[in-house]
Amino acid sequence: MASNWSLCGICNSRQMTKSSVVWCSECDEGLCGDCKEHHSISKGTKNHETVSIAEYKKLPTEVLQIAQVCKLHNEKYELFCRKHDCPCCKKCVKSHNDCKALIDINEIIKNVKTSNAYYEIEQTLLEVVENIKRLNTNRKENLKSLKDKKREIEAEIKQTRTKINHHLDKLQEDLIKELMAVEQKECRKIEKLLTALKNKEKDICEIQENIASIKQHASELQTFLTMKDIEKDIAVGEKFMQSITTSDTTNQVNISCQINKFLPQITASVQIFGEIDVSSDPCDFTIQKRKDRQAQIMVDVPTRNIDNLTLTLQKRINTRLSNVQGCSMLPGGRMCLPLLLIYVIIT
Ligand SMILES: [Zn+2]
Ligand SMILES: [Zn+2]
Ligand SMILES: [Zn+2]
Numbered sequence: 001m002a003s004n005w006s007l008c009g010i011c012n013s014r015q016m017t018k019s020s021v022v023w024c025s026e027c028d029e030g031l032c033g034d035c036k037e038h039h040s041i042s043k044g045t046k047n048h049e050t051v052s053i054a055e056y057k058k059l060p061t062e063v064l065q066i067a068q069v070c071k072l073h074n075e076k077y078e079l080f081c082r083k084h085d086c087p088c089c090k091k092c093v094k095s096h097n098d099c100k101a102l103i104d105i106n107e108i109i110k111n112v113k114t115s116n117a118y119y120e121i122e123q124t125l126l127e128v129v130e131n132i133k134r135l136n137t138n139r140k141e142n143l144k145s146l147k148d149k150k151r152e153i154e155a156e157i158k159q160t161r162t163k164i165n166h167h168l169d170k171l172q173e174d175l176i177k178e179l180m181a182v183e184q185k186e187c188r189k190i191e192k193l194l195t196a197l198k199n200k201e202k203d204i205c206e207i208q209e210n211i212a213s214i215k216q217h218a219s220e221l222q223t224f225l226t227m228k229d230i231e232k233d234i235a236v237g238e239k240f241m242q243s244i245t246t247s248d249t250t251n252q253v254n255i256s257c258q259i260n261k262f263l264p265q266i267t268a269s270v271q272i273f274g275e276i277d278v279s280s281d282p283c284d285f286t287i288q289k290r291k292d293r294q295a296q297i298m299v300d301v302p303t304r305n306i307d308n309l310t311l312t313l314q315k316r317i318n319t320r321l322s323n324v325q326g327c328s329m330l331p332g333g334r335m336c337l338p339l340l341l342i343y344v345i346i347t
């Protein structure tokens with residue numbers, strides 16, 4: 001944990017409480033106005049870069065909380081072990097006896113803000129954001145296409161139904177028209193016969209009236225001669241009756257209707273209107289990934305061997321873990337020390 005940045009570190013160590021106005025990252029402490037003056041002219045600290053507390057406060061909490069000294073020995077980091085990918089203080093070095101690639105930490109942190117590794121992180125973050133945006137757009141498009149498709153299918157279902165309705169309406173109308181026509185035709189035939197019978201009945205009535213009148217008022221000769229004519233009329237009438245009974249005009253006419261057997265079957269054989277299918281195809285969306293990012297980060301760390309260090313092996317620790325991951329540079333130029341590695345060192 002970094003020192004309390006709101007108080008002057010120097011005054012604090014002299015049991016005085018004064019608010020800090022600037023922050024010195026190298027001293028890892030805040031400075032009050034007086035101490036800042038001293039800090040800027042003193043031989044050991046005049047080259048230290050400071051930032052105003054107002055500016056320093058703007059840094060993310062994670063950065064403010066990061067320890068800039070070794071957590072185990074409370075000493076400044078001096079080296080960086082490339083093998084274990086971690087910063088080391090002078091005392092840490094003992095646990096890195098076997099490590100050849102120990103580099104002066106100042107070599108690594110120099111120009112870290114303009115390094116490829118930092119640039120890569122920035123680009124990768126941009127890329128992740130871009131991927132999220134693209135995926136977001138892609139999924140939203142899918143939402144819209146589902147809604148559109150739903151509307152389309154609904155319209156198709158209704159249209160199919162309307163077509164069937166119209167078709168059945170038409171068939172029903174045709175059949176009723178046919179029924180009307182057939183009934184009218186048959187009725188007309190019977191009515192025609194009825195008219196003929198009525199006329200014949202009228203003729204016979206006339207003859208009956210004539211016969212009665214002849215009987216009363218005509219002479220014997222007149223009666224005889226008229227009888228011959230009447231006999232002829234009766235013969236015609238009998239012939240007419242004969243022709244009627246032998247023709248089919250007196251047949252009992254019926255009409256009936258056989259409903260198409262497929263129609264009642266519809267309710268039994270058609271049990272569903274259709275089926276809704278869900279299919280899911282892999283879309284052409286691909287996550288864009290920067291190539292060889294890790295490789296570039298590693299290449300960025302300068303290689304320099306430290307010759308004047310004598311390392312003594314203190315303890316060899318077998319973690320029994322096969323998948324020990326390295327760590328990477330995070331924004332702000334700080335190194336992330338993997339928990340596993342910390343655990344190993346403590347052990
Ligand atoms: Zn002070
Ligand atoms: Zn300083
Ligand atoms: Zn240490």
Ligand SMILES: [Zn+2]
Nearest residue numbers: 081084096099
């Ligand atoms: Zn090491």
